[in-house]
Amino acid sequence: xxxxxxxxxxxxxxxxxxxxxxxxxxxxxxxxxxxxxxxxxxxxxxxxxxxxxxxxxxxxxxxxxxxxxxxxxxxxxxxxxxxxxxxxxxxxxxxxxxxxxxxxxxxxxxxxxxxxxxxxxxxxxxxxxxxxxxxxxxxxxxxxxxxxxxxxxxxxxxxxxxxxxxxxxxxxxxxxxxxxxxxxxxxxxxxxxxxxxxxxxxxxxxxxxxxxxxxxxxxxxxxxxxxxxxxxxxxxxxxxxxxxxxxxxxxxxxxxxxxxxxxxxxxxxxxxxxxxxxxxxxxxxxxxxxxxxxxxxxxxxxxxxxxxxxxxxxxxxxxxxxxxxxxxxxxxxxxxxxxxxxxxxxxxxxxxxxxxxxxxxxxxxxxxxxxxxxx
Numbered sequence: 001x002x003x004x005x006x007x008x009x010x011x012x013x014x015x016x017x018x019x020x021x022x023x024x025x026x027x028x029x030x031x032x033x034x035x036x037x038x039x040x041x042x043x044x045x046x047x048x049x050x051x052x053x054x055x056x057x058x059x060x061x062x063x064x065x066x067x068x069x070x071x072x073x074x075x076x077x078x079x080x081x082x083x084x085x086x087x088x089x090x091x092x093x094x095x096x097x098x099x100x101x102x103x104x105x106x107x108x109x110x111x112x113x114x115x116x117x118x119x120x121x122x123x124x125x126x127x128x129x130x131x132x133x134x135x136x137x138x139x140x141x142x143x144x145x146x147x148x149x150x151x152x153x154x155x156x157x158x159x160x161x162x163x164x165x166x167x168x169x170x171x172x173x174x175x176x177x178x179x180x181x182x183x184x185x186x187x188x189x190x191x192x193x194x195x196x197x198x199x200x201x202x203x204x205x206x207x208x209x210x211x212x213x214x215x216x217x218x219x220x221x222x223x224x225x226x227x228x229x230x231x232x233x234x235x236x237x238x239x240x241x242x243x244x245x246x247x248x249x250x251x252x253x254x255x256x257x258x259x260x261x262x263x264x265x266x267x268x269x270x271x272x273x274x275x276x277x278x279x280x281x282x283x284x285x286x287x288x289x290x291x292x293x294x295x296x297x298x299x300x301x302x303x304x305x306x307x308x309x310x311x312x313x314x315x316x317x318x319x320x321x322x323x324x325x326x327x328x329x330x331x332x333x334x335x336x337x338x339x340x341x342x343x344x345x346x347x348x349x350x351x352x353x354x355x356x357x358x359x360x361x362x363x364x365x366x367x368x369x370x371x372x373x374x375x
Contacts (some may be wrong), residue, residue, distance in 0.1 A: 001012055001029075001030055001031045001076070001077065001080065001082035001084070001085050001086065001106075002016075002017070002030070002031035002032065002033055002037065002042055002086050002088060002355065003031055003032045003033075003073065003085065003086070003087055003088065003090070003093075003094050003097055004018065004031075004032065004033045004034070004048060004088035004089065004090060005032065005048050005089070005090030005093050005094065005109055006048060006089075006191075006192075007034065007049075007091060007191050007224060007226065007373055008265070008266045009033070009088040009089045009090055009112075010033050010034030010035070010036045010037050010048060011036055011162075012088050012089070012111065012112065012158060013031075013034075013036070013037040013040075013088050014033075014036035014037045014039065014040040014042075014358075015040075015158055015162065016088075016111070016360055016363060016364055016367065017029050017037055017040035017042050018039050018040045018360075018365035019360045019361045020065075020364045020367060020368060021040075021041050022364075023188060023237045023361075023364055023365065023368060024368055026209050027368070027371075028043075029041055029042040029043065030044070030045060030076070030080065030082070031043075031044070031045055031073075031076075031086075032044070032045055032046050032048060032069070032073055033047070033048055033088075034047060034048045034225075035047070035049070035225075037081060039161065042110035045072065045073060045076050046069060046072060046073070049225075049226050051072055051355070052281045060353075061122070062235075068092065069093075070096055070097060070100070072278070073097055074097070076104055077100070077104055078099055078104060078246040079349050081106070081374070082106060083106075083107070083371040084106070084107050084108070084109055084367065084370055084371040085097070085098065085101040085106050085107070085108050085109070086109045086110065086111060086367055087108065087109070087110045088111050088112060088129070088273070089111070089112040091114035091115075095114070095126075095127065095130065098110075098127075098130050098131060099130060102130050106130055107132045107370060107373075108130055108131040108240055109131065109132065109133050109134075109135070109366070109367055109370050109373070110134045110135070111134075111135045111137075111142060111363060111367075112129065112135075112136070112137055113127060113131075113134050113136060113145060113150075113152070114127060116141075116144045116148075117146065123167045124144050124145050124147075124148035124150065125135040125148040125149070125333045127145070127148075127150065128145060128148045128150035128355040129149075132149070132151065132370060133151045133153075133366065133370050134150050134151065134152035134153070134312070135151075135152070135153055135155045135363045135366055136152055136153065136154045136155065137154075137155060137156065137157045137158065137304075137328040137354075137359065138154075138157065138306075138307070138354075138356075139154050139307075139353060140306065140307070141154070142154050153366065154355065154365070155359050155362045155363045156355025156356055156357075156358065156359035156362065157269075157354040157355055157359055158352060158359040158360045158363075159266070159269055159270060159273060159354070160273065160351075160354050160355065160356070160357055161357050161358065161359065161360065162361065163251060163270045163273040163274060164251060165251050165252045165254075165255040165274065166249065166251070166252055166262060167252045167342055169255065171252075172249070172252040172253065172255060172256045173256055174231040175249065175252065176244075176246070176249075176252075176253055176256070177219070178218060178256060181216060182216050182217070182218055183214070183216055183217045183218070183258045183334050183335060184217075184218050184219075184220060184256060184257040184258055185207070185210065185217055185218070185219050185220075185257065185258060185259055185260065185261070185330055185334075186219075186220050186221065186222065186251075186253065186254065186257045186261070186262070186276075187200070187203045187204070187207065187216070187219060187220070187221045187260070187261055187279075188221070188222060188260050188261065188262035188263060188267055189221075189262075189263055190224070190262075190263035190265060190319070191224035191225070191226060191227055191265075191278075194284065195213060195263045196227070196232070198283040198284065198321070199261075199263055199281050199283060199321065200232070200235050200282075200308075201235065201239075201263045202321050202322055202323050202326060203277070203281075203326065204235065204236065204239035204241050204243070205239070205323035206261060206324075206326035206330065207219050207239075207241045207243065207326040207327075208239065208240070208241050208323075209323055209324065210327050210330060210331060211241065213331070214331070217334075218242075218244070219241065219242065219243040219244070220243065220244050220245075220246050220253060220257070221236075221244070221245050221246065222246045222247075222250045222253060222254075223245050223246065223247050224259065229245060229247075232245060233245065236238065244325075249273060251270070253275070254270065254271055254274045254276050255274045255275070257276050258276075258333060258334045258335045258340070259276060259277045259278060259279065259330055259333035259334065259340070260277075260279070260291060261278070261279045261281060261326050261330060262279070262281065263280075263282070264280050264281065264282040264301055264302050264315070266303075266365065267356075268280055268302045268303055269303045269304065269351075272303075272304045272347040272350055272351055273354075275344050275347065275348070277313050277340060277343045277344060277347065278302075278313055279313070279314050279316065279326055279329040279330055279333070279335045280301070280302040280305075280314065280315045280316065281316050281321050281326070282301060282316075282317050282318070282321075283318050284314070284318070286294045300315060301317070302315055303350075304346075304347055304350040304351075305350075307350040307351075307353045307354075308346065308349060308350045308353075311348060312346040312347060313333075313343055313346075313347070314329045316329070325342045334351070338368060
């Protein structure tokens with residue numbers, strides 16, 4: 001039984017499902033996930049696209065729905081008696097479900113465990129007491145869990161296999177109508193409503209400032225699954241900036257882009273693997289930020305910077321997310337600059353720390369062995 005609560009988890013879950021069924025087609029898969037997991041052979045109990053929630057206030061508003069979902073998945077475990085519950089990220093919800101699985105005598109496997117290395121280090125010990133096995137996709141996750149007594153393996157990062165362009169650079173530029181002398185900047189405000197609410201407007205304002213200085217720059221906005229395109233279109237029209245919405249060939253577009261203004265998250269690592277530098281943005285409601293400041297103690301918050309332990313590319317947090325800062329940093333990352341070349345080299349070094357190909361396959365084997373009691 002899988003439990004994945006958002007788009008990134010759905011992507012990871014689908015990859016695992018495909019690999020598990022390749023190894024053993026007799027395995028039955030069910031759980032909480034999205035359309036990708038369903039397409040990959042997982043029988044969905046509930047679809048995670050109905051539960052895209054971020055932030056303290058949003059969680060409080062949706063507590064009834066969240067606990068109702070917990071009850072539904074618990075009832076499913078009672079009825080189906082899965083050999084293993086596989087948690088895929090989504091920690092606050094998934095570890096509540098894990099405790100219920102533990103009480104039912106169901107083994108728990110954690111894929112992409114909670115970020116105990118960044119904050120609440122004590123929860124590594126709590127998680128180690130619940131889960132039978134852990135699979136980490138970043139090398140810096142291992143030590144804190146191993147010290148807490150967890151059975152943890154660094155399996156490598158699945159993005160190494162999946163983040164690849166399908167076109168040549170020339171074909172991609174033709175497909176997206178980008179001239180040889182034109183520059184491409186992407187606006188990537190994330191997939192959650194709160195991210196778009198806080199980041200899209202300053203991104204568009206920064207684009208306007210760049211257009212005032214450069215006539216050779218085009219702006220594109222890749223639209224994540226489940227995002228309301230009409231809402232994006234209204235905001236773009238209101239801004240007066242020409243931005244093309246793109247729904248397909250996202251990695252091809254990223255591979256030819258000079259740089260992006262992007263919400264902090266998995267997309268920053270995808271960009272790094274494609275050699276595209278980012279200005280990394282993170283902004284949240286004032287209450288959420290107040291809480292985060294008291295619990296999160298890390299020097300960097302974007303994954304490439306964390307992997308190398310230094311600031312490879314700029315990170316703008318909360319009040320620093322403003323058009324002048326964003327536009328200044330983006331202009332420094334246009335192709336042809338020495339600064340961009342140095343950043344790209346550093347990004348390659350960061351990606352070298354993600355492990356070799358085959359992460360999903362290695363994890364699938366661990367999952368099957370754990371389900372059989374051979375962990």
